[in-house]
Amino acid sequence: MTSLDAEQRVEVALTVNGLPRAATVPSRRLLSDFLRHDLRLPGTHVGCEHGVCGACTVLLDGEPVRACLMFAASARGHEITTVEGLSEPDGALSPVQQAFRECHGLQCGFCTSGFLTTATAYLEENPAPTRDEVVEAISGNLCRCTGYQNIVASVLRAAELRRERAAGQAS
Amino acid sequence: MKPAPFTLHSPSTLDETLEVLEELGDDAKVLAGGQSLIPMLNMRLAAPAHLVDVNGVRELATVSASASGVRVGALARHTQVLRDAGAAAAVPLLPQALSLVAHPVVRNRGTTVGSLVHADPSGEMTAVLALLGGSLELRSRTRTRTVGADAFFLGPLEADLQPGELAVSATFPALPPRSGTAFREVARRHGDYAVCGVAAAVTLDAAGRVERAAVSYISMTPTPVVVDATDAVSGRLWDAADWAAAARSCGDAVDPEPDLHASAAYRRHLGTVLTRQALSEAAAHARTATDAPLETAGGAA
Numbered sequence: 053m054t055s056l057d058a059e060q061r062v063e064v065a066l067t068v069n070g071l072p073r074a075a076t077v078p079s080r081r082l083l084s085d086f087l088r089h090d091l092r093l094p095g096t097h098v099g100c101e102h103g104v105c106g107a108c109t110v111l112l113d114g115e116p117v118r119a120c121l122m123f124a125a126s127a128r129g130h131e132i133t134t135v136e137g138l139s140e141p142d143g144a145l146s147p148v149q150q151a152f153r154e155c156h157g158l159q160c161g162f163c164t165s166g167f168l169t170t171a172t173a174y175l176e177e178n179p180a181p182t183r184d185e186v187v188e189a190i191s192g193n194l195c196r197c198t199g200y201q202n203i204v205a206s207v208l209r210a211a212e213l214r215r216e217r218a219a220g221q222a223s
Numbered sequence: 224m225k226p227a228p229f230t231l232h233s234p235s236t237l238d239e240t241l242e243v244l245e246e247l248g249d250d251a252k253v254l255a256g257g258q259s260l261i262p263m264l265n266m267r268l269a270a271p272a273h274l275v276d277v278n279g280v281r282e283l284a285t286v287s288a289s290a291s292g293v294r295v296g297a298l299a300r301h302t303q304v305l306r307d308a309g310a311a312a313a314v315p316l317l318p319q320a321l322s323l324v325a326h327p328v329v330r331n332r333g334t335t336v337g338s339l340v341h342a343d344p345s346g347e348m349t350a351v352l353a354l355l356g357g358s359l360e361l362r363s364r365t366r367t368r369t370v371g372a373d374a375f376f377l378g379p380l381e382a383d384l385q386p387g388e389l390a391v392s393a394t395f396p397a398l399p400p401r402s403g404t405a406f407r408e409v410a411r412r413h414g415d416y417a418v419c420g421v422a423a424a425v426t427l428d429a430a431g432r433v434e435r436a437a438v439s440y441i442s443m444t445p446t447p448v449v450v451d452a453t454d455a456v457s458g459r460l461w462d463a464a465d466w467a468a469a470a471r472s473c474g475d476a477v478d479p480e481p482d483l484h485a486s487a488a489y490r491r492h493l494g495t496v497l498t499r500q501a502l503s504e505a506a507a508h509a510r511t512a513t514d515a516p517l518e519t520a521g522g523a524a
């Protein structure tokens with residue numbers, strides 16, 4: 053084991069929510085802690101820190117990953133999207149965020165950022181999922197409050213909202 | 224929960240990686256997808272002095288499929304392998320099993336080669352590699368060796384990987400024509416490690432009779448053993464074979480341990496049920512993999 057005084061530090065430069073960010077941190081800094089503590093973006097939540105709960109899910113180059121199972125250093129040069137980066141450029145809620153509000157897809161909110169990031173990436177890949185597909189898509193995220201029914205309804209509603217907004221833009 | 228301090232090395236080519244690994248020897252661990260290693264670091268079950276992060280070695284992020292099988296590079300994520308149409312056509316057991324590995328989000332990061340090196344007796348890919356008679360290519364700065372699945376897995380979480388070595392790829396051979404496969408498992412929670420899982424492969428002759436049937440298990444044996452089930456069904460038509468008898472004969476070959484999640488008796492029960500299901504599903508796939516019209520026990524197919 054390396055002594056704490058001699059601990060290696062690395063410069064981490066990456067893009068977070070569209071903006072270039074950089075900080076020098078110990079190599080053992082998890083991406084989740086890097087986002088929360090070094091970049092002061094506390095929207096990414098930390099539950100289990102071993103990949104099971106999904107609360108820390110962020111998008112790495114558009115794909116959902118566990119921020120607690122990645123070192124900040126491994127994200128150098130990549131693009132990260134956190135829950136803070138999901139809203140529209142004008143600040144309006146994204147379809148997924150709006151749907152969670154409309155359908156009461158959250159109670160305490162602890163799990164919510166993980167569900168929002170996971171659902172956002174999933175709807176990019178499958179814009180018109182069935183209920184069963186939604187259940188499968190969110191099966192890696194745990195919620196202790198809602199009983200999941202409203203979360204499933206929210207994701208289905210978000211798919212509708214995406215289509216409505218796309219149609220609105222087209223007309 | 225935070226990992227203990229370590230020194231991180233981030234090579235960008237294979238040559239550089241092998242040089243660093245040779246220099247550090249025993250003190251280093253390879254960091255691939257981190258989906259097994261980082262939980263262990265976070266819980267301080269492991270505290271290596273050096274980590275060699277291979278995520279920047281793009282030349283290892285390959286999946287190449289041919290009629291003879293599929294070669295998966297060390298940096299190919301489970302998701303990349305699962306989505307590869309060529310791989311699915313050559314070795315359908317890969318997507319069948321990979322869709323049961325963890326959740327999509329974990330598969331986006333975890334590598335297929337990493338899960339083999341991790342040698343978890345509950346890891347689906349260990350049974351897949353064993354059943355297909357696949358191998359790993361291990362490379363150090365001074366030598367390259369190919370180790371078959373039967374020799375690679377030494378025990379739970381223990382594989383034949385020497386200090387200084389990197390597993391550069393895994394090869395999953397294709398089965399002969401008229402073969403089918405299936406993977407069945409039972410897990411306590413969706414996406415979790417299975418309490419019992421079975422990979423099955425069945426090969427038919429030109430008339431649709433069973434030529435070979437074999438299975439391999441996860442969470443049942445310390446290393447993935449391959450059990451031949453041919454005797455009970457040899458020469459029978461694919462849909463008339465007594466798959467239940469074949470499954471029972473396999474049960475005698477495994478001796479599962481009890482743990483927190485399941486007693487040995489429950490595991491044994493699951494083993495028999497899942498083996499029968501997996502074998503008959505594999506036989507049905509073998510049947511559809513056959514070009515020529517076949518006899519069935521019930522008359523024309």
Ligand SMILES: Cc1cc2nc3c(=O)[nH]c(=O)nc-3n(C[C@H](O)[C@H](O)[C@H](O)COP(=O)(O)OP(=O)(O)OC[C@H]3O[C@@H](n4cnc5c(N)ncnc54)[C@H](O)[C@@H]3O)c2cc1C
Nearest residue numbers: 103253255256257258259260325333334337338346347390
């Ligand atoms: C919540 C959760 C659920 C999971 N469920 C399952 C499941 O159901 N089934 C399953 O099979 N897996 C499961 N996994 C584990 C997942 O499949 C991992 O991705 C896999 O086991 C390890 O691959 P990795 O690339 O993440 O390896 P890492 O975690 O980076 O490494 C694992 C070990 O292998 C070594 N290593 C990795 N690659 C190489 C290499 N190329 N050469 C030499 N050494 C190497 C590392 O040094 C380390 O010791 C789960 C993980 C999580 C977090």
Ligand code: FES
Nearest residue numbers: 099100101106120
């Ligand atoms: S905190 Fe990362 S999965 Fe639970």
Ligand code: FES
Nearest residue numbers: 159160195196197
């Ligand atoms: S809303 Fe409380 S954990 Fe999901």
